[in-house]
Amino acid sequence: MSVPPASPARTAPAAPDGPSATAGSPAPDPAERPGGQRPPELAPRELGRWAWRQLTSMRTALLLLLLLALAAVPGSLVPQQGVDSIAVARFRIEHPDLAPWLDRLGVFSVYSSPWFSAVYLLLLASLIGCIVPRTAVYARALRARPPRAPQRLDRLPAYASYESAETVDAVIAGAERVLRARRFRVDSHAGTVSAEKGYLREAGNLVFHASLVVVLVGVAVGSLWGYRGNAIVVEGSGFSNTLTQYDEFSAGALADAASLPPFTVALEEMTADFQTGGSQAGQPKSFEATGTLIPAPGADPAPFDISVNHPLTVDGTSVFLVGSGYAPVVTVRDGAGKVVSSGPVPFLPADSSYLSEGVVKVPDASPEQLGLEGFFLPTAARGADGVPVSAFPEAANPALSLFVWRGDLGLDDGVPQSVYALDKDALSVVEEPGGGPARLLLRPGQTTPLPDGLGSVTFDGVREFARLQISSAPLAWLPLTALVVAVSGLLLSLYVRPRRAWVRARSVDGRTVVEVAALDRVARADTGPDLDEVVAALRAGGHSDRRDDPPATDGDRA
Amino acid sequence: MNPEALAELANLGVATATVALAIGWLLHLAEWATAWVAARTAQPVRVGAPAPTEERTRATATTDHPADRLARAGLSATVLGTALLAAAVLARGLAAGRVPWGNMYEFAVAGALVVLVVYLGLVVRAGIGWLAPVVTGFAVVVLGLSILVYLPPGPLVPALDSYWLVLHVAAAAIAGGAFVVGAGTAALFLVKDRAEARAGGPVTTGVLGRLPTTAAMDRLGFQVHAFAFPLWTFAALISGPIWAQHAWGRYWGWDPKEVWAFITWVVYAGYLHARATAGWRGRGAAVLALVGFVTFLFNFVGINLFVSGLHSYAF
Numbered sequence: 001m002s003v004p005p006a007s008p009a010r011t012a013p014a015a016p017d018g019p020s021a022t023a024g025s026p027a028p029d030p031a032e033r034p035g036g037q038r039p040p041e042l043a044p045r046e047l048g049r050w051a052w053r054q055l056t057s058m059r060t061a062l063l064l065l066l067l068l069a070l071a072a073v074p075g076s077l078v079p080q081q082g083v084d085s086i087a088v089a090r091f092r093i094e095h096p097d098l099a100p101w102l103d104r105l106g107v108f109s110v111y112s113s114p115w116f117s118a119v120y121l122l123l124l125a126s127l128i129g130c131i132v133p134r135t136a137v138y139a140r141a142l143r144a145r146p147p148r149a150p151q152r153l154d155r156l157p158a159y160a161s162y163e164s165a166e167t168v169d170a171v172i173a174g175a176e177r178v179l180r181a182r183r184f185r186v187d188s189h190a191g192t193v194s195a196e197k198g199y200l201r202e203a204g205n206l207v208f209h210a211s212l213v214v215v216l217v218g219v220a221v222g223s224l225w226g227y228r229g230n231a232i233v234v235e236g237s238g239f240s241n242t243l244t245q246y247d248e249f250s251a252g253a254l255a256d257a258a259s260l261p262p263f264t265v266a267l268e269e270m271t272a273d274f275q276t277g278g279s280q281a282g283q284p285k286s287f288e289a290t291g292t293l294i295p296a297p298g299a300d301p302a303p304f305d306i307s308v309n310h311p312l313t314v315d316g317t318s319v320f321l322v323g324s325g326y327a328p329v330v331t332v333r334d335g336a337g338k339v340v341s342s343g344p345v346p347f348l349p350a351d352s353s354y355l356s357e358g359v360v361k362v363p364d365a366s367p368e369q370l371g372l373e374g375f376f377l378p379t380a381a382r383g384a385d386g387v388p389v390s391a392f393p394e395a396a397n398p399a400l401s402l403f404v405w406r407g408d409l410g411l412d413d414g415v416p417q418s419v420y421a422l423d424k425d426a427l428s429v430v431e432e433p434g435g436g437p438a439r440l441l442l443r444p445g446q447t448t449p450l451p452d453g454l455g456s457v458t459f460d461g462v463r464e465f466a467r468l469q470i471s472s473a474p475l476a477w478l479p480l481t482a483l484v485v486a487v488s489g490l491l492l493s494l495y496v497r498p499r500r501a502w503v504r505a506r507s508v509d510g511r512t513v514v515e516v517a518a519l520d521r522v523a524r525a526d527t528g529p530d531l532d533e534v535v536a537a538l539r540a541g542g543h544s545d546r547r548d549d550p551p552a553t554d555g556d557r558a
Numbered sequence: 559m560n561p562e563a564l565a566e567l568a569n570l571g572v573a574t575a576t577v578a579l580a581i582g583w584l585l586h587l588a589e590w591a592t593a594w595v596a597a598r599t600a601q602p603v604r605v606g607a608p609a610p611t612e613e614r615t616r617a618t619a620t621t622d623h624p625a626d627r628l629a630r631a632g633l634s635a636t637v638l639g640t641a642l643l644a645a646a647v648l649a650r651g652l653a654a655g656r657v658p659w660g661n662m663y664e665f666a667v668a669g670a671l672v673v674l675v676v677y678l679g680l681v682v683r684a685g686i687g688w689l690a691p692v693v694t695g696f697a698v699v700v701l702g703l704s705i706l707v708y709l710p711p712g713p714l715v716p717a718l719d720s721y722w723l724v725l726h727v728a729a730a731a732i733a734g735g736a737f738v739v740g741a742g743t744a745a746l747f748l749v750k751d752r753a754e755a756r757a758g759g760p761v762t763t764g765v766l767g768r769l770p771t772t773a774a775m776d777r778l779g780f781q782v783h784a785f786a787f788p789l790w791t792f793a794a795l796i797s798g799p800i801w802a803q804h805a806w807g808r809y810w811g812w813d814p815k816e817v818w819a820f821i822t823w824v825v826y827a828g829y830l831h832a833r834a835t836a837g838w839r840g841r842g843a844a845v846l847a848l849v850g851f852v853t854f855l856f857n858f859v860g861i862n863l864f865v866s867g868l869h870s871y872a873f
Contacts, residue, residue: 076817308716320807
């Protein structure tokens with residue numbers, strides 16, 4: 001079926017949607033449409049109105065949608081500060097020429113950049129500017145009567161006529177019954193029945209678009225009042241939910257980071273299991289962290305058990321297990337034999353074999369400060385070129401490979417530095433007596449003396465650590481619930497099919513000529529067959545839906 | 559049966575299904591070739607010849623034209639291949655003791671099955687047999703390429719061990735199956751629409767003559783997308799975020815996979831709007847449907863293989 005040749009008289013101002021699905025703004029008749037043509041000499045107020053109408057037009061909504069899709073692309077190809085800050089740092093080192101330009105354009109934080117925000121705020125304005133007037137139009141349409149019949153019913157895409165022996169009034173009464181039984185809203189007027197159904201389509205459409213606004217509001221609330229942070233907790237130690245205990249922390253502009261829920265977790269055991277055989281050997285099998293939780297100071301401790309997909313929730317804040325790793329226990333003695341550093345030091349896994357990198361800073365060593373930097377290998381093996389590698393992520397054959405640095409660790413400069421890296425500006429590497437940097441290779445329980453009488457390093461053993469993510473997103477249920485509502489509305493707007501129908505009866509030479517026509521506001525294939533059924537029911541006197549002999553129908557079928 | 563034997567059976571099933579589908583594809587290509595040759599040798603149709611008044615959603619009614627015989631044979635091969643593939647996916651699930659869509663290989667195979675099931679369902683309901691060369695070709699290419707990411711059945715990585723795997727991935731796969739049918743319809747619509755614009759009237763012979771009218775194709779495309787879009791909304795914007803909230807502690811984090819799922823959603827939303835926008839109906843909307851499909855494919859192939867992110871276990 002092509003677009004209906006002529007739109008019938010109507011009360012609602014909206015033009016036929018054509019095969020519309022979701023809709024933006026009402027599409028006025030072409031004559032009313034500004035169509036991008038700007039009349040000369042607009043007063044500011046008219047200009048504003050013109051701009052608003054442009055913004056809320058369907059065409060603009062469509063272009064903004066496509067622009068939003070396009071604007072989202074770079075954030076998936078260039079690492080994002082808010083998603084993976086380590087990857088951003090790596091990207092800056094690898095692309096020193098490109099990075100400053102990307103910085104200027106905000107490409108490292110696309111989703112909070114002004115240009116991305118501009119697109120979605122315009123889309124939001126366009127969305128609201130479309131929902132509000134359309135809701136008013138819909139409210140009027142709900143109260144209005146079905147539109148009057150057009151003069152020439154035979155010009156409509158689905159049309160039939162027949163002659164009846166019944167009176168005009170009887171035919172009209174029967175038509176009202178038949179159409180009401182088919183859930184049409186019916187209105188009679190001087191030998192004509194007008195009927196309309198499918199009002200829920202526009203309702204669903206409005207609900208869908210309004211829900212999207214609620215989704216955006218919910219997301220905004222969650223990010224303004226929410227917070228998220230990471231902490232590494234070694235077996236045998238604990239984590240208290242205060243700002244100082246976080247390794248990384250980010251909070252929304254309105255979150256109160258000073259008064260986080262005061263719970264404490266003590267990690268007893270972190271278990272990471274990996275596939276030991278088959279083609280997927282070394283793939284993670286399960287992660288589990290167990291210990292005790294003190295929900296608030298003074299409260300009774302309770303055991304907890306966190307695994308992937310099973311977080312712990314305390315007081316609106318959730319604790320997730322997002323990773324694991326090893327913390328070798330290292331004891332360092334200085335030249336005088338005094339213990340200057342002792343305890344577990346988390347090393348960060350660098351690859352899927354859990355080859356881990358880390359440093360031990362020993363500021364109290366004398367005469368010079370010491371820094372140890374190197375690798376922890378859970379299952380040490382010799383690689384192809386003699387470099388130690390890890391063959392398996394579990395600690396089956398642990399080894400620690402370290403280089404030793406001496407000098408000033410730079411901890412007193414007042415500049416914050418990472419606990420996972422050495423600031424080597426004022427450090428020099430400790431060399432073997434025969435030359436070349438000294439490499440320590442330690443097994444658990446082993447102690448190695450350092451060259452030049454600097455002291456010794458002992459590898460006491462290994463503990464596992466859990467990487468916990470603690471986050472709170474207030475009203476997280478709101479955007480999700482709104483999306484469920486949105487999909488319900490979407491289904492109505494996609495599957496409810498609005499239809500108008502008219503029946504006109506005239507008395508001609510003692511016979512009653514009945515004309516029946518239907519118009520679908522959304523193109524569909526079954527208008528003709530449905531019309532045939534209505535005609536059959538009418539000919540049966542409107543008392544039954546029994547199918548009579550095939551009615552005489554004509555007209556273009558869709 | 560033990561898991562190893564089931565795994566063998568699954569691999570055998572995928573291999574034989576691929577062969578059956580490849581035969582089906584060749585038969586359908588032969589169908590098109592026959593129609594093309596028949597049109598070349600017949601009298602050229604006068605331009606502006608009266609259009610058939612009755613709209614056809616089905617391809618040429620069952621006459622014994624050689625192209626129709628080839629189409630029926632191709633359909634038989636496709637049904638056989640689909641049955642074999644369904645058995646293979648079932649065996650794979652039994653071998654692994656879980657839903658058979660736990661990694662990229664399994665998702666590709668299960669996805670091909672969904673495409674075929676959606677297609678065969680619509681052959682019965684809406685007579686879309688004319689789409690056969692596109693759909694069977696797509697399935698054969700996907701199954702062939704899936705060898706590149708083959709993994710023997712095994713347990714799930716911990717992040718995937720959740721019942722949301724069943725819902726989230728199944729919804730994405732079914733929506734994806736419908737997107738394939740929608741994209742095929744949009745592509746053939748564009749070809750026929752252009753040919754008709756050039757000829758100045760309806761084309762009723764040759765390969766394009768075997769297709770329904772452009773209006774019917776446009777409508778079918780809409781119906782398929784109207785089915786797929788709410789499902790995609792559920793997969794990408796509802797079940798995905800809920801699962802992400804459970805597994806990663808945030809419902810939306812602009813992970814590359816999330817970004818592209820969002821882009822796909824936005825483009826298909828654009829498609830639905832385009833159908834109600836003057837100047838975009840028909841051709842513009844069909845182009846957007848194709849763009850949406852390209853973003854969907856890129857999310858599955860490009861993002862999985864070339865960009866690292868939280869979804870690295872690959873869907």
